[in-house]
């Protein structure tokens with residue numbers, strides 16, 4: 001048996017200690033890497049699941065699709081004829097129900113130049129303050145629109161389509177599946193807003209998630225949920241929020257309704 005001096009033994013112990021430390025460090029880094037990979041996989045999976053990306057700004061402002069479901073059309077027509085609407089917050093405007101000719105709106109301008117009905121301004125402000133307190137930074141990408149503005153959006157869309165080879169008739173038909181016909185856009189009411197992320201502190205997807213969970217507290221509803229397309233006539237628009245007041249918003253949120261269904265229930 002070999003005899004070690006005191007120094008030699010100390011050195012052996014030191015070496016063993018270093019090896020052990022190395023092993024611990026290795027395990028630690030493996031855990032960190034593993035956690036990171038799980039995190040990345042989760043984010044990727046989430047994006048696939050929701051189907052929209054950071055580029056939501058570039059999506060059409062109004063994505064109206066055609067539906068030939070006549071029972072729903074009847075349903076909605078019935079609604080507007082029979083709903084004795086005295087509450088401005090519950091006015092129904094969709095592809096089957098135009099804005100009344102005598103509709104008037106008093107506007108308040110936001111800091112970025114967009115405008116909204118003055119009656120929704122304070123709750124919109126409150127909602128944005130609450131979002132920012134949660135580190136979510138929304139912007140109003142589009143608020144009130146005049147009939148002229150809505151018409152020019154439609155004309156732009158038609159021109160784009162014609163430029164890409166559509167005939168006059170086809171371009172018009174296709175454009176109407178993307179942009180609401182003048183008189184049927186909630187933006188002309190001034191109580192609907194398209195909300196996105198500011199693109200600096202928040203991506204739109206995060207903003208949409210926050211709004212979906214919190215907007216009802218401030219009287220706003222997700223107006224076109226993806227699973228109500230056959231009733232609203234508009235496909236999923238996670239950015240389009242409509243003011244209905246806190247009571248209606250709470251009921252719509254808690255029962256998973258769209259505005260058309262809620263109004264039907266009221267009768």
Ligand SMILES: [Zn+2]
Nearest residue numbers: 061193194240
């Ligand atoms: Zn909108």
